[in-house]
Amino acid sequence: MIVFDLRCAGDHVFEAWFSSSGAYESQRERGLISCPICGGSQVEKAVMAPRVSAKGNSLPAAPAKPDIKALFHAVASAQAAALKNSRWVGAGFAAEARAIHEGEKPDTLIHGQATREEARALAEEGVPIAPLLVPIVPPETLN
Numbered sequence: 001m002i003v004f005d006l007r008c009a010g011d012h013v014f015e016a017w018f019s020s021s022g023a024y025e026s027q028r029e030r031g032l033i034s035c036p037i038c039g040g041s042q043v044e045k046a047v048m049a050p051r052v053s054a055k056g057n058s059l060p061a062a063p064a065k066p067d068i069k070a071l072f073h074a075v076a077s078a079q080a081a082a083l084k085n086s087r088w089v090g091a092g093f094a095a096e097a098r099a100i101h102e103g104e105k106p107d108t109l110i111h112g113q114a115t116r117e118e119a120r121a122l123a124e125e126g127v128p129i130a131p132l133l134v135p136i137v138p139p140e141t142l143n
Helices: 021-029 068-084 093-101 116-124
Strands: 002-008 013-018 043-045 087-090 110-112
Touching: 002 021, 013 021, 021 043, 087 093, 093 110, 093 116
Parallel strands: 087 110
Antiparallel strands: 002 013, 002 043
16 A cells, blocks of 8 residues: 555545556546545645655554543543532423523523433524533532
8 A cells, every 4th residue: 555645636635545556547538536624626746755664564652542431530530610600400400491591591601411302392493502511410419
């Protein structure tokens, strides 16, 4: 396999892999190569630096695995900070959000629980809602 840096007429640069230089030329002439960004089929080889591995044909080392626990903690911490400034309304979330949206209650930040159907209905009515990234439970219970 050969990797080429390619450039389209829109000046987008992207990689493509071919079994040989001849395969690239054949596919390019038939218009079978297109830019993944704009879809343009006017493609040519871009100037590229050679890719040489220090150990011959060995593959590069795999990237480090993300620290999922730390990522989850960061998301949960950000969400907890946002929830500090809102009021828990529990299962009455849909009714409370609708009342605030319609001006029947003062405009305030709330959070609570809603079924999928309730959330869909609120969205269709234009009530601004956003799902929480980490499922929550009442404030007196730990997540």
